[in-house]
Amino acid sequence: MAISPSEIIDSYHFRHACKEFDAEKKIPEEIFDTILQTGRLSPSSFGFEPWLYLIVQQPTLREKLREVTWGGQKQIPTASHLIVILARKSHYMRYDSDYITHMMRDVMGLPAAVMEKKREVYRNFQQNDFKLLESERAMFDWACKQTYIALGNMMTTAAMLGVDSCPIEGFDREKIEAVLRNHLSVETDKFGISCMVAFGYRVREGRPKTRQPIEEITRWFS
Amino acid sequence: MAISPSEIIDSYHFRHACKEFDAEKKIPEEIFDTILQTGRLSPSSFGFEPWLYLIVQQPTLREKLREVTWGGQKQIPTASHLIVILARKSHYMRYDSDYITHMMRDVMGLPAAVMEKKREVYRNFQQNDFKLLESERAMFDWACKQTYIALGNMMTTAAMLGVDSCPIEGFDREKIEAVLRNHLSVETDKFGISCMVAFGYRVREGRPKTRQPIEEITRWFS
Numbered sequence: 034m035a036i037s038p039s040e041i042i043d044s045y046h047f048r049h050a051c052k053e054f055d056a057e058k059k060i061p062e063e064i065f066d067t068i069l070q071t072g073r074l075s076p077s078s079f080g081f082e083p084w085l086y087l088i089v090q091q092p093t094l095r096e097k098l099r100e101v102t103w104g105g106q107k108q109i110p111t112a113s114h115l116i117v118i119l120a121r122k123s124h125y126m127r128y129d130s131d132y133i134t135h136m137m138r139d140v141m142g143l144p145a146a147v148m149e150k151k152r153e154v155y156r157n158f159q160q161n162d163f164k165l166l167e168s169e170r171a172m173f174d175w176a177c178k179q180t181y182i183a184l185g186n187m188m189t190t191a192a193m194l195g196v197d198s199c200p201i202e203g204f205d206r207e208k209i210e211a212v213l214r215n216h217l218s219v220e221t222d223k224f225g226i227s228c229m230v231a232f233g234y235r236v237r238e239g240r241p242k243t244r245q246p247i248e249e250i251t252r253w254f255s
Numbered sequence: 256m257a258i259s260p261s262e263i264i265d266s267y268h269f270r271h272a273c274k275e276f277d278a279e280k281k282i283p284e285e286i287f288d289t290i291l292q293t294g295r296l297s298p299s300s301f302g303f304e305p306w307l308y309l310i311v312q313q314p315t316l317r318e319k320l321r322e323v324t325w326g327g328q329k330q331i332p333t334a335s336h337l338i339v340i341l342a343r344k345s346h347y348m349r350y351d352s353d354y355i356t357h358m359m360r361d362v363m364g365l366p367a368a369v370m371e372k373k374r375e376v377y378r379n380f381q382q383n384d385f386k387l388l389e390s391e392r393a394m395f396d397w398a399c400k401q402t403y404i405a406l407g408n409m410m411t412t413a414a415m416l417g418v419d420s421c422p423i424e425g426f427d428r429e430k431i432e433a434v435l436r437n438h439l440s441v442e443t444d445k446f447g448i449s450c451m452v453a454f455g456y457r458v459r460e461g462r463p464k465t466r467q468p469i470e471e472i473t474r475w476f477s
Contacts (some may be wrong), residue, residue: 036258036266036415038289044258045296067260069473073466074267075407078424082467090477141465162427174396181400182407185297189408193258202300205384217476243363244295245304251291254439255312 040193046242048192051199054111054233064194065114068232071190072116075183079155081136083126083176084183085224087117087217097212098229104203105229112199112231117213118184119224120176123169128156177227184230191232201229262415268464270414272421276333276455286416287336290454293412294338297405301377303358305348305398306405307446309339309439319434320451326425327451334421334453339435340406341446342398345391350378399449406452413454423451 060068069086077083089095092110098117099109109115125132133155137148159165165172188198209226213219282290291308299305311317314332320339321331331337347354355377359370381387387394410420431448435441 036262038285038416040258041289041412041415042292042296045293048298050298050302063260067263069469070264071267071411073469073472074264074464076270076272076410076422078422080272080465082472084472086473088473088475088477090475094476136467140467158425163424164428171392171396174393174400178396178400178403181403185404185407186411188298189293189411190263193263194260200298200300202385203380206386217474242296243302245358245362247291247295250295250304250306251308251310252439253310253312254316255310 044189044192047195048188048198049239049242051108051197051231051233051235051239053107053236054113054197054231055236056111056233058113058234060113060196060232060234064196065232067194068114068187068190068196069116071186072183075186077179077182078175079151079158080141081126081133081179082140083121084180084227085119085121087119087213087219089115089117089217094216097216098209101208101212102201102204102229105199105201105231108199108201108231108233109229111233111236113233114231116187116230116232117217118180118227118230119213119219120173120180120227122176122223122225123172124223126172126176127166128152128159173225177225180227184228187230196232197235198233199231201231204229266411266414269417270410270420271461271464273330273419273453273455273457273461274421275329275458276335276419276453277458278333278455280335280456282335282418282454282456286418287454289416290336290409290412290418291338293408294405297408299401299404300397301373301380302363303348303355303401304362305343306402306449307341307343309341309435309441311337311339311439316438319438320431323430323434324423324426324451327421327423327453330421330423330453330455331451333455333458335455336453338409338452338454339439340402340449340452341435341441342395342402342449344398344445344447345394346445348394348398349388350374350381395447399447402449406450409452418454419457420455421453423453426451 214221436443
């Protein structure tokens with residue numbers, strides 16, 4: 034690899050939650066494709082890719098989203114690209130769903146015997162280890178966790194390529210799911226919103242990053 | 256930035272869930288520090304850094320963890336470095352906690368008036384937007400989501416620096432929290448386990464990555 038530790042750390046300092054973008058500046062296609070590919074190539078639990086990315090470029094649709102997103106008032110209208118990250122609900126993610134069969138058989142190409150063993154491990158994980166079957170919310174939040182891996186990766190990729198971003202959780206879940214259902218044809222019985230992330234180019238410099246010192250967030254057992 | 260799209264994509268293909276590491280090969284200190292720093296510099300909702308990283312190097316402690324972690328049988332004993340990622344529970348994350356006050360006042364350095372406004376927005380977010388106050392699990396899972404941003408970033412950083420990794424969710428939550436409480440002095444009323452991540456150097460090549468095609472995981476509204 035030709036990437037150095039200091040280049041990586043620099044990109045982490047470059048990234049900040051950019052609250053307003055230059056509406057005139059568009060991200061070149063190759064760059065946005067790279068960002069999106071790192072969302073696709075991100076890891077997820079059992080490799081089941083519980084994400085669906087809506088890239089919302091139509092101004093009228095962005096306006097509908099902005100109306101119910103207090104945390105995205107300036108980002109949504111000015112972003113070069115806006116991704117609404119959806120996560121799959123129980124319909125897809127349960128161990129006995131058609132989607133899981135599809136992922137194992139068609140995407141991973143597993144032989145039948147391996148597939149059944151993996152499904153059994155996954156069932157036990159969902160039922161006993163993480164107790165995901167106890168509620169739709171538990172299952173959905175777990176799927177959302179996986180999408181946050183992709184979220185982090187896409188923002189870091191952007192920063193490494195000189196692109197700003199803003200992750201957005203500031204919305205009323207019920208109201209935004211109504212918008213997704215009514216205006217973007219999202220099957221909200223099967224998908225829920227995890228978060229949004231806006232990409233573009235800053236109009237002003239961000240404030241310096243604040244973080245707890247490393248000693249406060251680590252404990253070594255050497 | 257001097258990092259190119261192809262270098263980024265290459266590192267995503269390099270990364271895979273490495274199931275066994277070369278126990279003789281240790282990650283140089285500067286490299287591991289960089290990985291950990293990207294965990295520290297990762298973004299989190301409202302900037303409240305809900306993570307605590309336990310770096311477990313003692314073989315006897317690793318053995319205790321391995322006993323209750325079916326998903327880490329080979330990774331835990333052979334990893335150069337093992338991080339148990341903890342997430343903060345309601346005690347820390349509630350809008351009215353001492354920790355949130357500490358973060359706003361001492362870490363972010365916010366003036367009192369700004370602090371109270373931010374707390375009010377955060378309260379409304381927890382109470383109404385994401386309904387995190389409805390259960391300890393809802394609050395905890397939301398804190399865990401933030402740690403998955405850091406998880407993804409640390410694995411990507413590792414890959415960029417030629418280091419392999421494996422994220423681990425394969426454990427019984429109750430049993431492992433007993434180990435954390437009894438052997439690593441973790442205050443499990445205040446912290447819970449989010450996941451683990453092992454780092455080291457592969458002993459054999461991984462299988463080629465499988466993913467759904469980009470068309471299956473994206474919808475464009477142009």
